[in-house]
Amino acid sequence: MSGFLNRLILRTVSWFFPHLSLRLKASPFFMRYLPQLFLNNRAWASQQTCQDPEFFERLCAIQKPELLWIGCADSRVPANEIVGLPSGELFVHRNVGNIVRRDDQNCLSVLQYAVDILQTTHIIVCGHYHCGGIQAAFGPCTQDPLEGWIATIRAIRQTHADELAALVDDDARWQRLCELNVLAQVGVLSTLPTVVRAWERGQPLAIHGWIYDLRNGLLRDLEVSINANQPG
Numbered sequence: 060m061s062g063f064l065n066r067l068i069l070r071t072v073s074w075f076f077p078h079l080s081l082r083l084k085a086s087p088f089f090m091r092y093l094p095q096l097f098l099n100n101r102a103w104a105s106q107q108t109c110q111d112p113e114f115f116e117r118l119c120a121i122q123k124p125e126l127l128w129i130g131c132a133d134s135r136v137p138a139n140e141i142v143g144l145p146s147g148e149l150f151v152h153r154n155v156g157n158i159v160r161r162d163d164q165n166c167l168s169v170l171q172y173a174v175d176i177l178q179t180t181h182i183i184v185c186g187h188y189h190c191g192g193i194q195a196a197f198g199p200c201t202q203d204p205l206e207g208w209i210a211t212i213r214a215i216r217q218t219h220a221d222e223l224a225a226l227v228d229d230d231a232r233w234q235r236l237c238e239l240n241v242l243a244q245v246g247v248l249s250t251l252p253t254v255v256r257a258w259e260r261g262q263p264l265a266i267h268g269w270i271y272d273l274r275n276g277l278l279r280d281l282e283v284s285i286n287a288n289q290p291g
């Protein structure tokens with residue numbers, strides 16, 4: 060019944076936006092991977108319940124993660140997995156290049172919810188080496204949506220042009236800009252009203268900058284942590 064209603068809603072949308080020409084029945088080509096995902100999901104849910112019969116009941120009752128993770132959308136950097144945390148222990152925001160922008164309502168909303176409502180005590184900005192978003196900032200400008208998004212990274216590259224130029228090759232410049240980008244986002248975070256207000260009212264809140272190495276799966280602390288309650 061719900062499937063019928065959902066299709067009806069989609070058809071209604073397509074009446075108002077005929078140019079979308081919604082295809083309500085995906086072809087076998089598009090569907091070939093998807094049934095396996097539902098099988099995987101059932102197996103995962105069953106495993107969770109076997110290990111901990113009250114797992115889902117507890118998750119429904121409360122969400123109280125200590126950590127907000129701001130990371131890259133890259134599929135090779137799954138936040139919970141690389142730090143070994145189960146569901147419910149990491150509040151996650153991801154985008155291309157792990158960028159924190161003052162005009163990004165999505166990121167600002169996640170931050171506000173994490174700090175004001177969930178009372179997270181740590182914010183981790185986690186970049187990664189060999190980041191495609193960072194690499195794009197070394198390429199030519201385009202008219203694509205990504206161009207507007209990575210303008211921030213191009214600006215960081217410009218700010219550190221001398222340091223980057225002194226490095227041995229393009230790969231070294233790429234990896235260093237991955238680090239510099241994390242540092243810049245930590246700096247932006249520390250000036251956002253949600254964070255500043257939390258510090259002003261004495262709420263424990265620290266911001267950290269980490270980087271993940273795709274080549275060995277290891278995280279590294281860039282040692283730029285900021286905690287207004289414990290300066291220095």
Ligand SMILES: [Zn+2]
Pocket residue numbers: 131132133155156157187189190191192193
């Ligand atoms: Zn990336």
